[in-house]
Ligand code: KG4
């Protein structure tokens with residue numbers, strides 16, 4: 317089955333074509349035939365965060381060129397066979413994305429119907445205006461090409477990203493690139509119960525699966541997501557968006573130069589007795605410290621680079637400590653055999669190495685995607701979509717909609 321994956325939940329527009337076969341745990345394998353991604357991060361950096369309407373506009377601009385790129389990589393025919401897309405039929409679907417409609421109609425005058433079996437699109441959770449662009453694009457292609465649609469939960473996509481295995485015997489992948497084109501890959505066979513620690517810009521949650529593609533949330537953040545905390549603290553330190561990689565870089569520099577903080581941040585909800593998280597108090601604690609220090613350093617808002625490194629290091633260690641301690645407790649309580657870590661924050665080098673170190677004694681297998689697959693991409697959406705399609709779970713073109721606060725439990 318050839319699955320076109322489309323992802324527009326936040327600030328990455330991504331399209332890919334995956335060819336997959338078989339059922340999970342038995343004879344499953346897949347190949348990425350084409351993969352393309354356009355990040356808007358630099359654009360949002362000016363505003364210090366993702367602007368939903370700007371994201372929507374950029375997705376609408378990016379999707380057709382990405383699709384063309386993917387089809388070209390996959391060697392799909394570019395000659396037109398039959399009539400070009402009927403613009404009047406697609407217009408109602410793309411009335412809110414006139415630029416996308418123009419580009420798609422123009423695309424169809426140059427490209428015929430490709431050899432694709434279904435279209436998998438992220439329909440939530442995420443920024444609703446951004447999600448709608450992908451959903452409407454998918455509906456338009458589905459109508460034009462007469463192929464079915466599958467609705468994918470973005471968080472389920474992150475779990476699939478962690479299972480991808482392309483090298484023989486590579487269970488734990490701490491480094492690596494994205495999936496190489498055309499190479500046969502599989503998904504790691506796992507033992508259940510499986511626990512997923514999902515840490516991204518919009519979510520922080522612990523999800524238990526007692527069987528494949530069944531989800532039970534056991535804890536989540538009560539306020540800010542882990543990635544959001546990284547982004548906000550970076551902003552307090554005058555670092556650009558997205559803040560996660562910036563903080564991570566400064567913290568690593570602090571460690572390399574043995575620069576330690578002479579302060580500690582309170583580990584939020586470490587002893588709350590449940591699996592919930594909270595990061596907004598931590599951000600306030602950092603803000604107070606930064607404000608006080610800025611004042612001490614002479615009335616200006618300048619802070620030294622030494623101090624920034626201390627804050628970055630202590631903040632990163634604080635977040636890692638809370639995430640990992642609570643995850644280890646859940647592993648013990650639920651007898652977890654496999655831990656999957658996914659979402660943009662799982663690209664964090666320190667969190668990755670600490671997880672591996674602290675998990676080593678537990679006997680639990682750790683699966684973390686290589687950094688390129690940890691952040692948003694379309695491959696994970698196509699894979700989750702394949703398994704939904706395999707089960708016959710297609711989406712009705714009239715009922716499919718973007719759901720900003722979609723829960724993972726809904727996916728089961
Ligand atoms: O999963 P993702 O790409 O998008 C969402 O679905 O939110 O996650 C993006 C988040 C951002 O908050 C970003 O700052 C964070 O992941 N992030 C990191 C790192 N790389 C990305 N956080 C900490 N360390 C990193 N190296």
Ligand code: ZN
Nearest residue numbers: 516659660692
């Ligand atoms: Zn994500």
